Each structure stands twice: as structure tokens, then as C-alpha cells.
Amino acid sequence: MTDSILEKLNDKQIEAVKIVDGPVLVISGPGSGKTRCLTHRIAHLISAGVRPQNILAVTFTNKATEEMRNRVSHLLNFQFPISPGLASAWPRAGNFQFPLIGTFHSICARILRNEIGRLGYSRSFNIFDDDDQLSLTKKIMAELEIDTQRFNPRGVMNKISSLKTELKFPENYDGEDFYSRMVAKIYKNYQSQLQKMNVLDFDDLIVLTVKIFKNYPEVLDRYQEMWRYILVDEYQDTSYDQYVLINLLGQKYRNLFCIGDDAQSIYQFRRADIRNILNFERDYPEAKIIMLEQNYRSTKNILNAAQEIISNNKSQIPKSLWTDNNSGHKITVKESINERMEAQFIVEEVEDLAAQGYKLRDFAVLYRTHAQSRAIEEAFVAKGFPYQIIGGIKFYQRKEIKDILAYLKFINNPNDIASFERIYNIPPRGLGKGVFEKISRQDEPNLIKAVAALSKEPAPPRQSKAIAQFLNLLNDLSELKTTKKLTDIIKAVVKKTGYENYLINLSLSKSDDHETNDERIENLKELLTVTKKYDSLEMGEGVEKFLEEIALLQDTDKLKDGEIDQNKQGKITLMTAHASKGLEFPVVFLAGMEEGLFPHSRTLINPVELEEERRLCYVAVTRAKERLIITTAKYRNIFGSTQVNLLSRFVNEIPTKLVDYQQMSWSDDETIYY
DNA sequence: CCATAATTCTTTTTT
């Protein structure tokens, strides 16, 4: 077995894969076989006698998790007994247990389901998304009578989030200046309300796990014993709290394998801390450090262009990438009049290359912001080219889906007042803000009990009738969790609450909105197909698992991925440069390469952020295997008005001899084009 | 209390 595991690897990769014990840090350039290295190492550990259940592999995205699971199970010849899409399942077949591979957040959620009782939460906690987080922040600021015009709630929220990431807990933080003292006050309030609601935000998942590990050494010890071999992917993207978490888990057996590339660090805005690479060398001085510099992915021209771009950054670990691949084509740079012409050019180029034998699945269009997708989509629709967008339109962010999810969340956790606030009068049932205030003043965290208490108080007849009916509904709903399967629960929720009729009536009143209505009902049906796979789980467990998974899921359409393979041609993939990390395509379009867009205008004043933009550009460029086509628009519509943009500095950083520059083929009056 | 009108953001990137 060992031979076949090492067969297709180069010397450096073999070195990294073969070390069983002790800390290892691998710096791996783009296309240097990082995932291969990780997966083969897992297989090698197992063949060297390590028990699979003693292995933990941590990734950043669900996509990476899925990929790694598939490749490891292929290497091990492992058949998943349950649907592999069930990300939180812990698969086993017979006595063989599969190694645990998951994102930071999903692994912590799993730990917390078992251990969080120690911190005064219960195991059925709900997870807040960004919107929930922001509205709670706003609510607290209103309660504390803080002017949200002067102090942006989003800024406050970010500050709270960074305090958490730095492991500054509300009980130990009071702030050092006016602003941070104010934030500290909001923070304390925010956290105590979360706890009362039995809800965690994204940061809590990591931070509370760390808290438990620090305060309860016997718990930490159990997990250290369980996960004696730890692998961390995309190590450059870890934040301080994640670093501490990994360090706590790894410090006993010291079999810590971290792989990453400082040049591909693109999440510092989300508090990824590049110093974690340096800290690793400090905390594990015995660590082996291995550089993977051979690129298997791109042509020489593409790789050289990427290196020229990144060489303009001051801070980076020196490395020299090389490839045996051909020089390949020059990089196309095409300037268009506006974003519609740009999209038009991309469509034509796809047609040309498809005629040369490329399949649609070979193409990716990358851009800096989601907003850019629209013009390109329109062009593809007009041509009838199938495409898929990664990220962007969030299925689970649609109103009707969020409403139903709020019901589910409330059923799962009747302390969740945020979900309660969303649904108490959706569909309208005669309960106004006044009633809601009364309910929340009951000083009873369980809201069903709070409503029950209120129903005993005297009130105007119409109101008390509405409250009594509502109480019946809530009781009916809360029974569902223990008696029904997930899809049945959702069906029952839609029916019992009258939600479907509500949607129909809603669109009837807005006369011209037939499509929206159909779409919404379609979306609800879609939700039911997604949830089917949870029906095999135990009653209450299905709800819990489902809610956890969608809370931790970012790109939404992945649940429909099966369709892609059925079509031999596949689809063109559209996504942000961020979302493209870890992927590769024969042909990559890099759209909107203009000053102010990429690099984004908000980064131009800050040299640190500008370097991050450059790394992002480096990531985008190195996704391409054979062809890289850069497009720009001279005039671009932003916020409804037209902007004149210059060519991105990153494009100018590519040596001209690598570029085939296609000048704008237009000389007449340009104004008619925008 | 709810539907419509007026207004004010929004588009950086995501677990």
C-alpha cells in the first residue's frame, strides 16, 4: 500500500508525506500538489499503523472538506455508508472509522454539542448568521441609546468580532478609550443576550471551544488523546483564536502538520494572521520545514506572469516556483468600452475556444465583486450557454426560506428570541410590536412559556384570542420535533402556520408579481428536496444537524452539484476571485481588471490591504492551466452612475513580452456606448 | 396594525 501512496509524488512531497511523528510546516506554492500532499499523508499515516480515528484534518471551506474526503476515501477504497454530502456525519463502515475531516467551524460545533453544558449553554444551541448578528447589535445599541448614525453598528459588530478573535472575553474587557469602552458595554450585553437565547455566533464556535479547553484540562486531554495527528490546510488563513485552538490540541503529541502559502493569504480582512506561520516555528522549534516549489498546473507564461505580479509585494517568504510545462499562449488582455461589451467579448472568446475543443466546464470567469456577475450572466443567457455561479445569491438568505428556517430554529430552541421575533407575526396573525414587547418582558427565556404566561393576563378580547391561538400553534409546532421527520416537519410548519396561503395572497395583492410567487413556492419545494437526506436521522437530530449544516454552509447551490456531471459539456463557472482559491481551470477569464475595482477602491489608501489585493490577484491568475484572458471595461456602471476606469496596476506589472494586448477597437464617439 | 411612499444605504472579499 505504501508504495502506491508514494508513487505519484515528487521528492519534496514524499518527504512531507513520510514524516509520521513530529511537527511539519509545508509552504506550498500554487499548483504544487497541496491537496495531494495532504490526502496522501493521511493515507500514509493509516498505512503506517495510525488509527484513522486518531487523525483530524482541518480545512476552511466545505468545498475543500468535500474534496479531501472524496480523495481520501478513494485512496483508502472507502465506501461512505451514508450520503457523503452529510457533512457532519462521522462515517464508519464496520469497525473502520473514517478520519475526521471538517472545517474549523463544523469541528468546533461538534465538540460544543458535547461540551458546552460547562459554559451554561445547552446542546441544542442555534447558530447566528451575519444578519442575525447585525440586528442584535442594532437592537442593543438602541436599548443603550447609542446613536447608530454616529456609530455604525456594522463597525461595532466587527470590533466585537475582533475582540473575540483575540480571545478577549467580555468579562475581562472594559476598553481603553471612549469608543472601545462603548463597544465593551455593547459586547457584554450582546454576549449575555446570546447566552440567554442559547445562541452562538460564528466566532463563538471557535472561541468557546478554546475557553472550554483552557478551563477544563481534562476535556482538552480527551481530545488530545483522540486527535493525535492533526493536519491543517490553508494555514496562512488561520486567525489567532484558530491558532490557539490548534496549538492546544497539538501541543501534547506535537504531530502537527500545517500546510499553506503566505503568498495566497487573502483573508486578513477576516483576521487571518500571517504571523501564525512565524509563531509555528517559534512554538515548534523542532519542526521540519518543507517547500513545494514545482508547479504542475500552469504554463510557463502564466506562472511567470503570476510571479512578476507577486514580486511587487514587500512582505513574503522568498521562494522560486518553476514548472516543466510548456510556455503556452501569451496572456490576452482585452480592453472593452463597457461591461456589456466586456461580457460580449467573453462570450465570443468562449465560442472560439469551444470550437477548438474546450468543454464548457473548462471555463471559469473570475471577478472581484459579486455585482460584476450580472452583465456576464446576461450575455451567457442571451447565447444560451449554461453557467453556474458559486456563492452570491444565497438560497438560504431568501425571505421565504429564512422564515421557514426561523420556525425550525425556534422549534429546535424555544429560547431563540431572534427567530421568534422574525416569525411571531409572519404570516400576520394580529400580533403587533406591543404584544412582542410584553412577551419579552416576561423575564422567561423559554418563549413558549412566556406566551403561555401572557395568555393568562387580561387583555382586550381580540388580542387575547390571537394570543391563545398563537400559543396553540407554538405548542403544536414544538411537538413536531419529537414525532416527525425533517421534511414532514417543514411541510407541517408550512401548513399549520398558513404560510403557503400567505405567499399566494401576498402576490395576489401585488397584482403584477406572479413570478415572484411561483418562485417562492418553488424555493420551498426545493428546500424539501434538500432536506430529504436528513430524514434517515433520528427525529430531533435531523432538525439539529440540518440547521447546523446550513448555518456553516456558504455557497448555496452546492447541494445541487450532481446535475453538473450529467451534462457532458458541463457549465461555465462564475465566481469571485476569493471563491476560486484551491480550484483550477484550463481557461480562466479575469474580468474587470481596473483600478478601483481590482485593486478595490477601498484598499488603495492602505499599503497592507493593497498587498492583500495583489495576493488575491496572484491567486486568481494561478487558477489558469492553459489560457488566461484578462478583460477590462473603460466605462463601468457603479451605483447607477458611470465611472471611467484605468487599467489595473496588476496588469501593468506583467512583462509586456508575456502579453497579447488587444486595444479597444473603437474610435468614434464613445458616449453612445454607455 | 398594515400597506404604500419616501428615504437612505449599498458593493469587497466569507466561515
Added chain:
DNA sequence: AGAATTATGG
């Protein structure tokens, strides 16, 4: 330009 939030009136 479009979405989202707030103001207003029935």
C-alpha cells in the same frame, strides 16, 4: 439601479 429601512396615512 436596486434593495432595504424608515415614515406616513388609512
